Amino acid sequence: MEVMGMETGSVNDLKTFVEVKSFGDILPKNGTNIRSPYEHQKKAMEALDKINKEESYSTLVVLPTGGGKTYTASMWLLKNAIDKKKKILWIAHRQMLLDQAAESFQKFAYTEVVPHISSFRFRIVSGASSHDRTIDIKADDNLLIISKDSIGRNIDRLDKWLEGEKELYLVVDEAHHSTAKTYRKVINYVKDKVPNLKLIGLTATPFRTAEEEQGLLGKIYSDGVSNGQVARGDIGITYQIGLKELINRQILSKPIFESYFTEENYGDSLGLESWERIQYLDNLPEGIASQMAESAARNKLIVETYKEKQDEYGQTIVFAVNVIHAIQLSALFNKAGIxxxxxxxxxxxxxxxxxxxxxxxxxxxxxxxxxxxxxxxxVNILTEGVDLPKTKTVFLARPTVSSILMTQMVGRALRGTAAGGTSSAYIVSFIDHWNEHIAWVNPESLFAGDNEFQDSDDSERIKRDIQLIAISKIEEFARILDNSVDTIDLERVAFEKRIPIGMYAFNYLEENGMDHSYQVMVYDSTQEAYKNLMES
Structure with a gap:
C-alpha cells in the first residue's frame, strides 16, 4: 500500500507530510526529488560508495546534529540496498528515531533513486502500540526498522528473515550507544548469520580517535576511508565533517551564547553520594532536582528572560530538570502570555x-x-532524532556533565538558513552556584579547538581525573584513620601501589534510552585483569 502524501515546496522550505504506519509496501514516486543533497552529504555518499566495494565492513558516518545523517543514510541505502534487493536492518533505541527513519525512506523513494524495483516493504517493530511486534516479521520484509530492546529480547525472530541472506546492511542509529550490551548482542548475532555484513553506524557525536582511547566503540567500527582509500583496523570512520565547516556553509546556524545567573546555591548541601551520582551518572539527586524545579525565583528568571527577548529568541526549546519542572515551566510561560x-x-x-x-x-x-x-x-526527549528546523533558541535550564548530551541539546537550534532554519542560534544557559564541586559542561567549550565537537578537552579531562583520584585517596586515608575499620592489609601495600594509575570509562544504556557514564579506578594490581576484561 502507498502510505504517504506530498506537498510541493522549495528546497529551503520543504513541506512534507508522511503518515508513518507500522508496515507497508512503498511505491516509488515518479518525478524528481525536490530535495537535493548538500555538498557534505554528497561527499558522505561518495565515501560510502568507496567502502561499499568491500564484501563486508563496519564503519561510522559522523555528521553534526542538523547535518542530515538520517537523510544521507536513507538516500544512499535506497540506491545501494533497496534498489538492488538487499535487505536492511535499521536499529535505534527510541520510538521517535524509528519513525523518523521510516519517514525518510518513504519520503525520498523516487523512481530516479530506485529505478529497478516497483515496490519495497518496510516494517517498524517496537513496544509502541502503533508499531508491530517481532512475531510480525516476515521473510519478505525489505526494510526492518526495529528497537534494540524488542529485537534484543527476541533475537531468534530474525532467523527466518536472515535465512539465505549472503549480504545485509545493518544500520545503528545514534551509534555512540553501540557499546551497550544489547547492541553488541544483535550485531554479533547477525554477523554470525550473514557472511557479508555491512555495518554502518550513524552518529552526531564524534569520539576521541586516538588508538588507545577508542575502546569498545573502536572495536565495533574498525573500517573506514582515509585519504581516499579504504583503511582496515584503523579509525573506523568513512566520513566525518566538522560543525564549524557546516556553519561556514550556512547549513548550520552561528551560535550566540548567553548566560544568566540564578543566584541559587545547590553546592552547600551536596554530599559525596550526590556528587558521585552527578559526576558518574549525570543524574541529579531527586532532592536537588526538586529544589531546582520548585524554585519560584529560578523559574521566574527563565520565563522573564524569554519574555524580554522573545522577538530575538523566536521558537525556543527548553530543557528542564525533570517532568514536574517541564509541566511547571510550561504553565508559567502560558500564564505570561507565551x-x-x-x-x-x-x-x-x-x-x-x-x-x-x-x-x-x-x-x-x-x-x-x-x-x-x-x-x-x-526532559531529554528532544535530544535526538526530532526535526524542528525553525528552532532559533535553546534554554539550558538543566546542567549536565555529559558532553554528548550538551552537544545534542545545543544542536536543536543549529539548523542554518541553507537548510531551512535560522542564520543565528541563541544558546542560553541558566547557571546556579555549585561551589565548583561539579565539572558542568560549558556549551561554548564544544566549539573550542578544531572543527569538531569536543568530548571534553584533555586539560579538563585530566583535571577531573585527578580530582576523582584525589577523592579516592581521601576516602582511603579516612578509613585508615577510622579505628573501627581494620586496614592492616591495606597499610602493608606500598603507597605508590595504592595510587590509581588511571580509570576505565564506559557507558550504560537503560531500556528507556537513558545513557549513563561510569568511571572505574584502576590500580597497578588490577590493571591486567581490567585489560583482559576489555579485550574479551
Missing part, C-alpha cells in the same frame, strides 16, 4: 489517570512545527 507546551516520556497522572502518550507528544511537536507554539519544554 504559547507553550511540554513533551515528556510516557507519564500517568496518579490522581486523574490521564496519560501523556507518544501520540500527545507528536501532536504537540506538530503544533510547534506549525508555529502555533512559541516554546516547547522537554
Amino acid at each position: 504559547k507553550s507546551d511540554f513533551v515528556v516520556s510516557d507519564i500517568r497522572d496518579g490522581v486523574t489517570g490521564v496519560t501523556v502518550s507518544r501520540e500527545d507528544n507528536e501532536r504537540k511537536l506538530e503544533a510547534y512545527r506549525n508555529g502555533e507554539l512559541q516554546v516547547l519544554v522537554n
